[in-house]
Amino acid sequence: MSALELRDVVVDYDRRGGGSVRAVAGASLVVERGRIVGLVGESGCGKSTLARAAVGLVPVAEGSVEFEGTAVTPLSRRARPEHLVRLQLVFQNPYSSLNPRRTAGSQIADGLKGTRAARAVRVRELCEVVGLPGTVTSRYPHEFSGGQRQRIAIARALASSPSVIVLDEPLASLDASAQAQLANLLANLARDLEVGLLLISHDLAIVRHVADEVSVMYLGKMAETGPTLPLWTKPAHPYSEALIAAVPRPDGAGFLPESLPGEVPDPAHPPAGCRFHPRCPYVFERCRVEEPRLEPLPNDRFAACWLAGSKGLG
Template sequence: MSTCAPTPPTAANATPPLLDVRGLYKTYALPRGQKLKAVDGISLSVTHGEVLGLVGESGCGKSTLGRCLLRLTDVSAGQILFNGQDITKLPERALRPLRPHMQMVFQDSYASLNPRRRITDLLAEPLRVHPTATGQKRSSSAITARLHELMERVGLPLSALERYPHEFSGGQRQRINIARALALSPKLIVADEPVSALDVSVQAQIINLFADLQAQLGLTYVFVAHDLAVIRQISTRVAVMYLGAIMELGQTDTVLHNPAHPYTLALTQAVPQPVIGAIRPPPLRGDIPSPVSRPAGCRFHTRCPIAQPLCRAEEPALRQISTHRAVACHFPLA
């Protein structure tokens, strides 16, 4: 198990975190008695107004963790505290009043929209289902005004409200998904690879939109991506995941410019460089081990260029190596 207790609030930052995750596990039962640990003992915290990036290779558990944070997927063990309230085992009826404050933007912008319904209906639905903060139902005029405001927020014309999802481009559909996530003025948005299916130029527009909304509305994001350039642009802190656990956690600039974990270093070296004739470091050797039969000791040792006998025998805990950085490595690089 590789965990690290969340950093307690200091005098300079006495406000409790918006999201506090403690020893979180998500295990799937497989045939023949096998188990897959998609999330393996993760602990982290996200403060109000922060953007935490989750990065790692495909299959490392990023999306599963994102769904667990919002209780879209039930967890196997551990705790999730949202705004100080333990939501880990809340039944759906008790969780429903919190749903407006926790929203998600999915990767597939088309599959997450009902193709049979107009955009006005898709955006108005959460406004009709959930009452206001005072428990009142919204009037039709209030809903219409809110829809117009949302269209302006995400940069779409009002005429878009009367159209269907198939009439939009991928980038426009993602703007609609963002508008739907914003409809109830949430505190936290989990964005699950929201730009990975878009063209590079459109990616930049959507990332800029996320950044503008965060600055204007004071939103808190957990931003899932496998593209380090995206994470570098949008996040203030980054958690690097591998086989369901966090390998490195810290300020984005520090982690990506001066990696302390060999896996983080390998990810940064894999980013293409626009330099003709530049010597590229060798890629990661071997394949990602099966999460069903994870290696003993450090889960990265089978691909690590600096692995020692200790790495094969003992799993390193995620430990603080500086004030704002933690790493799960016996022999950190920084």
């Protein structure tokens, strides 16, 4: 039994004035305890929607989301079922995910139970886990830097002793040194606390640095999934290839990143056939009419491309 399992998840958003947009069009994902799964893709490909659907903030139109064997139900007015509290989400922007009028300590204690004294002790422990001094508890969010706030947000999520934390672009609003520190913190959390992390990011360098597996998402669907290193060195899908080529290399070789032409199409009107074909450099007739499914490749890899099998991976 996997800790978090998303199967063929479809999420529709109603559009103002009728109609709907299929933000996630059948995506599957598995997160095991203690593993870090990276989810990458361009802005607007449905990563954040998938994250929200994974924890129940957005209702799922089709498919299923299961956490430790039970279905993840969408949030209602009532308190979340107790077993689901061990599935947490950390938002992208630590400036909006903390209440400006409550102290850091009080917000970290949100997920704790027990006596006041016991909670205070645990709050200080959690601060230590995320690398903050225990004295921060009586201070308000505006007194902290972005990186510190994100640590508080993570400490808050850890208070529920989670088995899976979904992190929606947790590093995007931080500066480079804070990103590196936080990335290392996440890696340690997964190893030491046996927490499964679904790390959503468009920063591929950091995903490669910390993730055990990577899923590449394009326009609401998975283009490719697999263990990080093989995927990185030999991407099976042209989209993964393009994304990886677009990462700047600080090796002094003077390599300029290759940019991927075009933009993500409107999810309300996805292209016929393969979703990536209008931007694909290897496009041929079949891609325009028939959509490739996510097919298994050697070494636990999957790719949705007609050419993936002929690349000699494995």
